[in-house]
Amino acid sequence: MPTDLEQxxxxxxxxxxxxxxxGEYEILPKITxxxxxxxQLALEIYRNNTRGTxxxxxxxxxxxxKSILGSDTFHSIAREFVVADSIGMSxxxxxxxxxxxxxxxxxxTGRLPEEYAYLQDLASLEFKYHAAYYADSDPVFDFDLFEQxxxxxxxxxxxxxxxxxxxxxQYPVFEIWLQNRPVLETKRYKSQIGHNVQxxxxxxxxxxxxxxxxxxxxxxxxxxxxxxxxxVNNQSLQTIVDRIDCDIDVLLPGLITNKWIVxxxxxx
Amino acid sequence: MSGQQAGLPVNSVGIGxxxxxxxxxxxxQPEVPWFEIxxxxxxxxxxxxxxxxxxxxxxxxxxxxxxxMSLGGMNPLDVAYLETVKRMMHEYSPVQVSDHLxxxxxxxxxxxxxxxxxxxSESLNHxxxxxxxxxxxxxxxxxxxxxxxxLQFQSSEMNEAEFMFELVNRTGCGILLDINNAYVNExxxxxxxxxxxxxxxxxxxxEVHLAGFEDKTEYLIxxxxxxxxxxxxxxxxxxxxxxxxxxxxIEWDNDIPxxxxxxxxxxxxxxxxxxxxxxxxxxx
Numbered sequence: 120m121p122t123d124l125e126q127x128x129x130x131x132x133x134x135x136x137x138x139x140x141x142g143e144y145e146i147l148p149k150i151t152x153x154x155x156x157x158x159q160l161a162l163e164i165y166r167n168n169t170r171g172t173x174x175x176x177x178x179x180x181x182x183x184x185k186s187i188l189g190s191d192t193f194h195s196i197a198r199e200f201v202v203a204d205s206i207g208m209s210x211x212x213x214x215x216x217x218x219x220x221x222x223x224x225x226x227x228t229g230r231l232p233e234e235y236a237y238l239q240d241l242a243s244l245e246f247k248y249h250a251a252y253y254a255d256s257d258p259v260f261d262f263d264l265f266e267q268x269x270x271x272x273x274x275x276x277x278x279x280x281x282x283x284x285x286x287x288x289q290y291p292v293f294e295i296w297l298q299n300r301p302v303l304e305t306k307r308y309k310s311q312i313g314h315n316v317q318x319x320x321x322x323x324x325x326x327x328x329x330x331x332x333x334x335x336x337x338x339x340x341x342x343x344x345x346x347x348x349x350x351v352n353n354q355s356l357q358t359i360v361d362r363i364d365c366d367i368d369v370l371l372p373g374l375i376t377n378k379w380i381v382x383x384x385x386x387x
Numbered sequence: 388m389s390g391q392q393a394g395l396p397v398n399s400v401g402i403g404x405x406x407x408x409x410x411x412x413x414x415x416q417p418e419v420p421w422f423e424i425x426x427x428x429x430x431x432x433x434x435x436x437x438x439x440x441x442x443x444x445x446x447x448x449x450x451x452x453x454x455x456m457s458l459g460g461m462n463p464l465d466v467a468y469l470e471t472v473k474r475m476m477h478e479y480s481p482v483q484v485s486d487h488l489x490x491x492x493x494x495x496x497x498x499x500x501x502x503x504x505x506x507x508s509e510s511l512n513h514x515x516x517x518x519x520x521x522x523x524x525x526x527x528x529x530x531x532x533x534x535x536x537x538l539q540f541q542s543s544e545m546n547e548a549e550f551m552f553e554l555v556n557r558t559g560c561g562i563l564l565d566i567n568n569a570y571v572n573e574x575x576x577x578x579x580x581x582x583x584x585x586x587x588x589x590x591x592x593x594e595v596h597l598a599g600f601e602d603k604t605e606y607l608i609x610x611x612x613x614x615x616x617x618x619x620x621x622x623x624x625x626x627x628x629x630x631x632x633x634x635x636x637i638e639w640d641n642d643i644p645x646x647x648x649x650x651x652x653x654x655x656x657x658x659x660x661x662x663x664x665x666x667x668x669x670x671x
Contacts, residue, residue, distance in 0.1 A: 132493040149540055155574070165538075172500065254433055281433065282434075
């Protein structure tokens, strides 16, 4: 038997997250309205507060998508995402990771023209870039331990940076991203800004990570991508050597020097 | 316990630390007596955020303001969240820790908003018990803030001020008096903000918040996106007449302006405080 307080909180929660057909909520008769705010308006204010806060969070995380779609269209799509999400999350710094899927559904149903097909990957890139800022610190790579493990023939599992994320796309999302992010963020890519965005014939492989406290996007080779993807999937070094066709002796030192690989995992 | 005992100078006016201002603050080190950090925005354990906070802490006292304890909520207390508060207490030695009289999540739902509870004896027992647990877990007293509301519950047996009075008596917590919230509630519900201040135990106010609201004509929203309004300044003056000083914060969370605007608001608060302490001294 729920207590009176529990009942109030549950019914209030349902009124903010549920969607009964008749628009009647059990909490309504338990609310005292004022001359300024009726009980129905009060619930609407609370709904708007929650949705507005989450929509603002999406605007912060996806500025390039917003720039391309225009403020009104972005706001309407973001609002739709927020309304469909009754759960939310406490840390809004990392809210809306699945916004790219929402864009995918909108594209699949023809509500955005096909020419925006790249938006799904662009949104994915924007989230990864944003999340990199909040990632945990990494340890310093222990070369002695690495050498010791390799020499003794032990299985070696390498850990990628906490901030590292990979993205493969058939669209030139890096260039689109550069052209639509705030200038302050992209000035370090100056030489690449301003070029016309061209369609690409091969997939584009991107890596996002935090470099000297600042998120960065780097274009990488398909071999580097496959190698890092294998490490992300926790495959051992030996398995990777056996299964992936790449020159690991040449590539691995670069991945460690760039601090994309940061530690040896103890998986035994 | 007064603000002074807690470690912040009574009547000093701090401002909310916002990421857009941190670089300038570290470079210029403006004369601000203390900063308040919104804990939930600064929980990252890597990268720039912890280093910047540590650098700010080197020069300024900090107050840690939380929104996620859900002191009025029915979910079990979030131990992971409290552990983060504890970690940040350890890392930044904040002189105050505070949260709100509300619930912020229920079941699987997170609202990112401060939702009101009915003020009943059952709620009082429930919230008191949770504050006791939080204070035991953190090993310190916390401040509990009054919130802006857009509804009242018919089942309430007391008003918010009476509820807070009892909370202080039962748990030994302090009060974070948000004068803007008191005014927003007066406008929205028609009950007196002065009566609210008259009823709470002002000697237990450990921090005061001043902020701006958004005027929707029919009602006010506690938006923290504006300068402090004239009626809120007047209410602040009313509070100062009680003579129980506390550290004061200029709070601005949305549409954040340049640092100079916040410093300007802080200077205005200092002027008002100075005027009242002069008057008090004159008539003492």
